[in-house]
Amino acid sequence: SFAHGLNVEKADQSLVKVFCWKGQTGNTGTGFLINDQGYFVTNEHVVRCTNNKKFTEGYVRYINNGLVVQKDYSVVFMSHKYDVAVIKVESVSGRRPISVNTAVPKKLTNVVALGFPGFSNAITTTEESSLVSTVTKGAISRVVQGSWGKGANLKVVQHTAAINGGNSGGPLVDECGQVLGINTSEASVKVKIEGDQLSVRSPNATFFSSHSSVLAEHLQQGNIKFTRGSDCGGSYADDRSQSPDKSFGLSKGGWDDDSFMPSASGMQTTSGTASNKNSASTSDAWGDDSW
Numbered sequence: 174s175f176a177h178g179l180n181v182e183k184a185d186q187s188l189v190k191v192f193c194w195k196g197q198t199g200n201t202g203t204g205f206l207i208n209d210q211g212y213f214v215t216n217e218h219v220v221r222c223t224n225n226k227k228f229t230e231g232y233v234r235y236i237n238n239g240l241v242v243q244k245d246y247s248v249v250f251m252s253h254k255y256d257v258a259v260i261k262v263e264s265v266s267g268r269r270p271i272s273v274n275t276a277v278p279k280k281l282t283n284v285v286a287l288g289f290p291g292f293s294n295a296i297t298t299t300e301e302s303s304l305v306s307t308v309t310k311g312a313i314s315r316v317v318q319g320s321w322g323k324g325a326n327l328k329v330v331q332h333t334a335a336i337n338g339g340n341s342g343g344p345l346v347d348e349c350g351q352v353l354g355i356n357t358s359e360a361s362v363k364v365k366i367e368g369d370q371l372s373v374r375s376p377n378a379t380f381f382s383s384h385s386s387v388l389a390e391h392l393q394q395g396n397i398k399f400t401r402g403s404d405c406g407g408s409y410a411d412d413r414s415q416s417p418d419k420s421f422g423l424s425k426g427g428w429d430d431d432s433f434m435p436s437a438s439g440m441q442t443t444s445g446t447a448s449n450k451n452s453a454s455t456s457d458a459w460g461d462d463s464w
Contacts, residue, residue, distance in 0.1 A: 181285065181308055184350045187271035188306050189233035190289045191215050191246075191260070191342060193222035203288035203306075203343030204233060204260065205352065207273065207392070207399045211265045214388060215342030216357055217251045217258045231260070236304045237267030250395055254325035255387055256357055258342075259397060271344060274351035274402030275386040276409035278330070282313040283408075286334035286356050286380075288343030309335040316384060319366045321357065328384035329366070330354040336380045345382045351402035354382030 187205040191213075202219030206212070213233070220231060234243050250259040278284070286309050297303045311334030319329035330345060336356045345354035358381040392399050 179285070179346070179348045179350055181287075183269065184271060184285075184287060184344070184346050185306055185308070186267075186269040188287055188289075188343065189213060189235045189262075189268065190304055191219050191231075191233050193220045193231050195222050198222075201289065201291065201339055202341040203339065203356070205287075205342075205344045206265065206268045206270045207352075208270050208397065210398065211262045212249070212397055213246070213260050213262060214355065215258050215260060216355065217253055217256045219342045220248055220258045220260060221251060221253070233260075233262055234300075234304055235268065236301060239301075241300055241304065242267065250391065252325075252391065254321070254323040255327060255391070256321050256323070256383065257355065257388060257391055259391070259395065270400065271346075272351045272400040272402040273385050273389055273392075274347060274349075274353050274405065274409070275384075275389045276353075276402075276404070277316050277328070277384070277386075278313045278347065278353055278408055279410045280313055280315060283310065283348050284313060284332055284334050284353065285310045285346050286332075286336050286340060286343065286382075287346060288336065288340035288356060290337040291339035292337050293339075307340075311335065311378065311380075314379070317366055319381075321383075327387045330382040330384050332380055332382065333378040334380060335378060336382075347402075347405045347408060349402065349405035351405065352388075353385050353402075355385070355388060356380070356382045358382075 189204045191202045191204045193200045199222045200219050202215055204213035204215035207214055231248065232243050232245050234241060236242070244262045244265065246260040246262045248258060249261050252258070287306050290307055293307050294303045311332050314331040314333060316328055316330050318326055320326055330353065332345065334345065336359055338359070340356045343356045344352040345356055347353050389399070
């Protein structure tokens, strides 16, 4: 049966709701913890909240022991073309890291998507309720080489676990509670599959996530610790080899635009009401893809 052995509550404990604000406008999305040092993963489009790269406020919220916790974050990595970001939160408590499975799942492998879709808040009446994550289930449709239309070729996971705005950056999880994708695109978003530009507006539950191998390569490049997953009951099509020279779906030369940031300078965040007083341009801190 579906979710055999999957402890949804355990996977849920890796989640935070991610906020990125500029003045009175901004983005919300989902992030998940990948180690015990406070590093969370989300989508780049969640934390790049203005077109002119002005960063005003960034914080995460989650529930711990029945209380709302709010913590500032700093952005340590952003990749526009792969739509991946890594953020760091200091002194995290009440969250549990989730492991990353970089193998390729077989078709019809059962999956769940976890996150904070905005539509779900239409019925909530308290802040605590808005921080209770939504879980949807589905199956793998296929894994192919694709693109988010931003100049990079990567493995894209097509699946039927419903995601909506606000799910962005959240984990797509297998039955063993391991991340196998970063939820990125709902059915109405254009994607490039095998060289063709498709406008996907399907009534048949079509959703897209970047494969976790893309995340693993970026974490390795940044020397960020994470736990590798293991085989999940034969649900994966490839071997478990994780040698550094093994291709995980990044296009050839994919690191050319990625450089390490010496620090998160200019990206420290503030808490409280939205304000421009601590805003800082990031144009000098990184290119489109940088540490």
